Amino acid sequence: MALSILIAVLIIACPCALGIATPAAIMIGASKGAQNGILVKSGEFLEKARKIQTVVFDKTGTLTKGKPAVTDIIPLAISYDESKILQLAAIAEKGSEHPIGEAITGKAGTLGILLPQGKLHQTTAGKGIQAQYQGRKILVGNRTFMKEKEIAVTAVAEAKITKLEKEGKTAVMVATGNRLIGAIAVADTLKESSKAAVAELQKTGREIIMITGDNERTALAIAYKLGIKRVLANTLPGEKARKIKQLQEEGKTVAMVGDGINDAPALAQADVGIAIGAGTDIAKETGGIVLMRDDLRDVAAAIELSRKTVAKMKQNLFWAFFYNIALIPVAAGALYPFTGILLNPIFAAIAMASSSITVVGNSLLLNKHNPRK
Ligand SMILES: [Mg+2]
Incomplete structure (x- = not known):
């Protein structure tokens, strides 16, 4: 007995x-996610996602399609017309992999403008590009870049550029022979899912932040369209991870949603890094969750899946x-x-x-x- x-x-x-009890819930949760295009790399992220209080979205390529196109060309010096400005800018940007550079060379291509080879292409990340053509320097970049290269921006030019930025466009300035000759405005379009995704997350009381290297005006114009109230503009690629850390130091559980190489450190720093499936390999490698469908509403879906999975775990x-x-x-x-x-x-x-x-x-x-x- x-x-x-x-x-x-x-x-x-x-x-x-x-x-x-725990692995069974996580396994089914993860497979359910995978069936819906939400790839969760480890159970840790599936558990953590429900705690997210702040969602930081990268702008270009994440909230927007990331394929900007030239919308305006503004001549700012006599003897340089639109096509000449576009041509010089495109010569400097030739071979550039930056979305703005691609928009400029793309536009020149569609207009059939010839692009002779420039020399000594030099990129300053987040600021601009410099090249040599027919013995003269061509500079294409933002305000900071022009200031660093000591190019004077007149009040008239400034007013025209500001107007473009207020419309949510990114304006780059073109200078040659140490003189500003024009500005080119480039605009990116929002993804169809962006607005609904932001609204859905806000409805659940989460704070939404947009992070971008763009200047404040351009960033705010986009943020306004999406109903995003907090914007971290002028963020250099290397600074994104530090901004995430600052938010975490405010005691928040932070998710970062991004697509680019420059988002990778921030994706790693965030409590939950969410990479866009159409993004760069390094972002997908670093993110804990990958959204294969390129639909931002899946951020809220991933959080909901996490909540359901953990609830299951507790029942188990x-x-x-x-x-x-x-x-x-x-x-x-x-x-x-x-x-x-x-x-x-x-x-x-x-x-x-x-x-x-x-x-x-x-x-x-x-x-x-x-x-x-
Ligand atoms: Mg991006």
Whole structure:
């Protein structure tokens, strides 16, 4: 009888349901995510995503399509017309992989403007590009760049550029022979899902922040269209991770959503890094969650999936403990003095098998959850 009780207690006490409670929920949650284009790289991120309080979105390529096009060319010096300005800028930007550079060379290409080869192309990240052509310097870049290169920007030019920026366009200035000759405005279009994604996250009380290397005016114009209230503009590529750290030091759980090489350190710094599937490999490599569908509403879907998965995990733990707590005393003979009932080891085994089945079955119910409502 003692041996039989010992075996029954050992069988019940075996914590197998406890052991599978968490992994079962995570596995089903992750597979449910994958079916919906939300790739979760480790259980850690699936657990953490529900705690996100602040979502930081990169602008270009994340909230916007990242394929800007030239919208305006503004001549700012006599003897330089639109096509000449475009040509010089395109010569400097030839071979550039920066989206603005690609927009400028693309525009020149569609207009059939010839692009002879410039020399000594030199890029300053986040500021501009410099090249040599027919013995003269061509500079294409933002205010900071022009200031560094000591190019004077007149009040008239400044007013015209400001006007473009207020329209949400990014203006780059073109200078040659140490003189400003024109400005080229480039605008990016928003992704169809951006506005709904932001609204959905705001509805759940989360703070939305947009981070960008663009100047404040351009950034605010885009943010306004999306209903985003907090903007971190003028952020140099290397500074993104530091900004995320600052937010974390305010005591927030921060998610970063980005697509580019320059987002990778910030994706790594954030509590949950979310990479856009259409983005660069390094971003996808660094992000803990990858959104394969390029639909930003999946950020909210990932958070909801995390909430559901963790809820499942807690239910599983409850059931795993429930069987053990209820049955260990019975197996040990707690009812024997009053009723003469002892737990036969066979029933103990059946009870333990059912506890595991309960936990697995409960996890499988996650499959009913549809991340995209
Ligand atoms: Mg980007």
